[in-house]
Amino acid sequence: MAEPPPRSRGAIALREENCTVCMICVRECPDWCITIDGHAEHVPPEEGSAPNRRPRSTTVLDRFAIDFSLCMYCGICIETCPFDALFWATDYAYDAPGPRELIAEKGRLVDWLDGVLVPEPLDPGAEIAPEPARRRGRA
């Protein structure tokens, strides 16, 4: 079978550890096809940190689902993700007997990472995109 061409738009893959449950992709999606759920969890204070430090909490991703019966493959979610958690994957053969089975849950989205292509090198003279602002605190 022929190699998929660069920038193929097959499925959308999720790098779960990069997702901060910020909901930006859900709210930017013109088709309303992404559903996210998560919860806040307290982080135990680090070894040697000040005893009166404010307790920290982090958001844990519980559910990430893309309804491919609605998705129009615009890629806005991928473009808009500030933490590089979403990628175009090359998989295309995920047809299903009905619309319910076209809802891809987190496990499948993560599995599709194997089909993400290494980006093509930039054209000579291309402008390099500025590094997005880092989160406050340690880099």
Add this chain to the structure above:
Amino acid sequence: MLPVDRWVETVERAVTDGFDFFDFLSVVDEGEGRLSVVVHLWSLRGRGHLFLRTEADGLQVPSLAGVLPGAGWHEREAAEMFGLEFLGAPDPRPLLLPDGFDGHPLRKDFPLAARGVVEWPGAHEPTEHGPASRPPGRRRPAAAGVPDWAGQTEEDGTHG
């Protein structure tokens, strides 16, 4: 963007120049009441393609059906979907919408009825547990295209 008074002659010229395979005709709602018409032509011999575009004069634009008969169907659909009149069209009947349909569904200001009955997934706050834990005065995110009758306003009334 071609001047609308030279629309038909320019497309005709492109056809006689070899771009004689008509692919499609469509309309873009540019906002503020401006509509532009796009036609896509192929040259099978020259293996090239051509996009031509003009802006409608108000809600009127000359029909290409005399030059490209196949464009007639596309213009019929464009007319009902965008409320555009194709002047000189040989068959101006509606194509897809049922009789008596009110409005032009592909205009940007047409309310998306389905959005009134489906819950927007973006309204969900994953780390909040009910309205009680929501910080007071914080603006709720609002979705685009939700019709007015759908009552998008949240219980705290800060939608906007």
